[in-house]
Amino acid sequence: MVEINSTRLLEDLAALRRIGGHGTGVVREAFTATDLEARRWLARRFAEAGLRPVWDPVGNLFGLPPTGRPAVLIGSHSDTQPEGGWLDGIYGVICGLEIARAAEEAGLKGIAVVSFADEEGTFEPLLGSRVWSGELPFSAVQDRTDRNGRRLRDVLTGMPELRAAEHVPPQLFKAYIEAHIEQGPILDDAGEAIGVVETIVGMQHVEVTIMGDQNHAGTTPMDRRHDAVMGFVAFAHAVDEAFRSEAAPSTVWTFGRVTVSPNATSIVPGRTDAMLQIRDPDQARLNHLAARAKMIAENISVRGPVEIRTQVIAKLPPAPLDAALVSTLASAAERLASGRWRRMASGALHDAVPVSRILPSAMLFVPSIAGKSHCLEEDTRLDDLVQGCTVLGAAVEPLLLRSP
Template identity: 40%
Template sequence: MPGINGRFDGKRVLADLNALRAIGAYKTGVHKPTFSEPHLRSLGWLASRLPDADLVATIDGIGNVLGSSAKAGPKLLAGSHLESQNHAGWLDGPLGVVYALEAARVINGDPGINGAVEVAAWCDEEGHFGSFLGSRSYAGAVTEADIDAARDRSSGRTMREALRDAGFAGRPRLTAEAGRHIGYLEAHIEQGDTLEASRLKIGVVTSIVGIWQYRISFIGEQNHAGTTRMAVRKDAGLALARFCVAIDDSFPALCGPRTVWTTGRITLDPGAPSIIPGGAEMLFQIRDDNPEVIARLEAQLHRMADEATAQG
């Protein structure tokens, strides 16, 4: 889209970001779980501003906000999301939405440009109810049964209830129109330190990692912590801890340059200070953009599990 004559307004961008930051503000960040009151207010805020970019605003039946243009020519879809993780940063999501909004204001309002920017804010990208339900719905990959089954991971509230309470029940879910867009662009704040450590201001995504998640369970023998000798204990929690250390010892020789792994949750059963855990469970995750690397690491996990089982 060459020949842009309008001017991007940095102050306007910051004002928009700060307006969204004020909705659901929590300490230095925000708290906007999907379909919470702050999230819904944020959706309304965006819908009210899309006409300023010559876009028609629609909030569809799954909570996506779409700004569509009647302008002739090629169209680029851009955006991100407006809900947040619990007690999270204020730029994760809104940065991409506001950048898209500003680009639409400038490009759509220039009669000398053949084409337009359309804006999207996908619902539930942070996975409170499922896995990318809003964007997957737009791609035609979410069924009504998927929505029936979706539950809020924190409260157990059904997605149907949330959609009803938000006033979105019964609305059609919008899906991508074949050939309408020349591409999709999403700006995002860096969530690591690669750019900062390299003293770079911007980067371009070259690949998207896959995420493999595992639930690893350990079965020991629950017993009294004060009377059971150390030599005869079958402590499931200790077995789990050793497994975590073994992962960190063995994975570096098998991983790739971009591999990361995380033990995100550990639970002990019964979880009392005076009882030797009879059961333990860890939720473990591996991320990499190379399936061959993942296959090596998964095979190592299975070898380690077999060895742990054989040792009793």
């Protein structure tokens, strides 16, 4: 039986909370001194657990078991947003480490652990997992710079570990499982302990351009105006109404970026640019909603007509997770947390998205108190952290090999 040592799990999480600790949260942006300190600490912990620490050329850190047979890879990332919480990412890495140790103690082998580089996008969102899975060519990102002007190539050359970097072939693994905090309120609101993720949502970005007629705000009578902001307000309201009746409970949509030109108090706005982001686990519904927004743009009547154009400029397909692994997690959750778990979609992107394209993959969520994340208050009850790791350990046990 894989028996999680809860003290060891929580002590490791607490130790990492101190590296880059900032109030109750953590500041550990990818490839900064604190990020490297944390990941060097992890490399030593991997070695103590009998896992060989291996850095790959983009800075992913793996802990590989000695067995020659394909292992179950468990992990996530250990970097944070410019201001983040103490659990986002690192929970999945430490769960992997603890399960590797607990499996070893139970005479079982075949857990590998990973801390993917730069998940939060200092240089590129999901940098390490996208390069490792082959989705993003390494050569395409080496000249990327971060907001302080550092070049990725120079940052990687500056890491002594990477002089001995090894390519880690995906064939070493038979599955990838990522434990993560939910970062939303669903589990916490329902008083549940475990979310078994079936799909990671897809996303479409619809660029919206509203063309009006720029003019003097004092002298242009109301019935002579073509106001690009009023056009935006009418469009956004119509989209919101239509989506409320046609979307699913799992759909979310956001006008997160709006720019007004020329953005001056005494000028009737001539142009508004906005970005509508739609997220949903279902590709057909994403397509339908993006088309609906276009239809609204073409048919809406605005007092003082304006021209509204829409264009889908980015499409990221949903990532369905591996059905067999999902049901393995679900039966472990039912066994250990009966009535306190659910199947759900992930509204946030994770390293599991690119990895799911090359390995059977699954994800397990634990609750985020009040649904807060990417902030210093991010937190999860300690017994929920332990429960999540316990369920994951029980789920992977049948996939492991007995030690000779």
